Amino acid sequence: MLNIKLKSGIDKLLFGMKEKDVRALYGEPDKTYKDEDKNIIWLYNAQMLRLTFYADEDFRLGYIIASHPELELFGQKVIGQDWKTAEKIAGDNKIKAFEKESFDTVDNYFNETNWVIFQVEFGRVVKVELGAIINVKDDEFDWKFKA
Template sequence: MEIKPKYGIGDFTFGMKADQVVAKLGKPDKMYQDEDDENQVLYQYNQHKLRLTFYQDHDGKLGYIRCSNPKLQFQGKPVMNTPIDKVKDETFSSLIEEWEEEDYDFFVTYVNEENWIVLNVEYDEVTEIELGVPVKNDDEYDWK
């Protein structure tokens, strides 16, 4: 699975509808409504280690992706279970120069809002990546 900043991961691009995803992957292993935001419906695919969030207030479009699939790559380079310094300084260096770091005691997140990418890190290795649909301005998404 290839990370495509501002577009999605693999065949899953921002703006897709749930039925398009189901046509590719089948019925999700788990489907639930976000407790904090009732306008978001999440599909989880265990085998692919993939969670997809559909924004109901935007015609049910795919707007957020979380993935911990060990085959996840960016420009052919592995991301999962790779040391964070290597991912920041080598893998994403052609795209991202600066990351905002937030330390939560036992895990750390590295965020780049321009590309709306979050790297979740435990034990100094990337354990999950989050991608969000880019924002044009304060209240409008860039659905490409």
């Protein structure tokens, strides 16, 4: 079971972890590459996770994309749910403000306060993206993992 922990991470993954910390939890990734910003991307096929370690933040885990069918938000599965059901799960837990952006067959529903995106295709949630939060006070990432 993969639980989304808004502002913190997913499952045992916490924003701010380094590669060695993630490796200790899940072992070697199935695939690794660098994006155009020199960030390191790790893919875990079994967990259906894409992890981004930010180059300009000393390669700390800063972004997670998940599409595993067991992914849960507030104890309820979200992958495969229709958007209205997922929106109700979020709304029942005081997450109500979503900005909608559409690309071809996909609608992204973004909540900035929690830095979460629900990607919806054919009316169903297919992917959840979760990013580390910026602390407004000092304009730095609010890393949850304490080494």
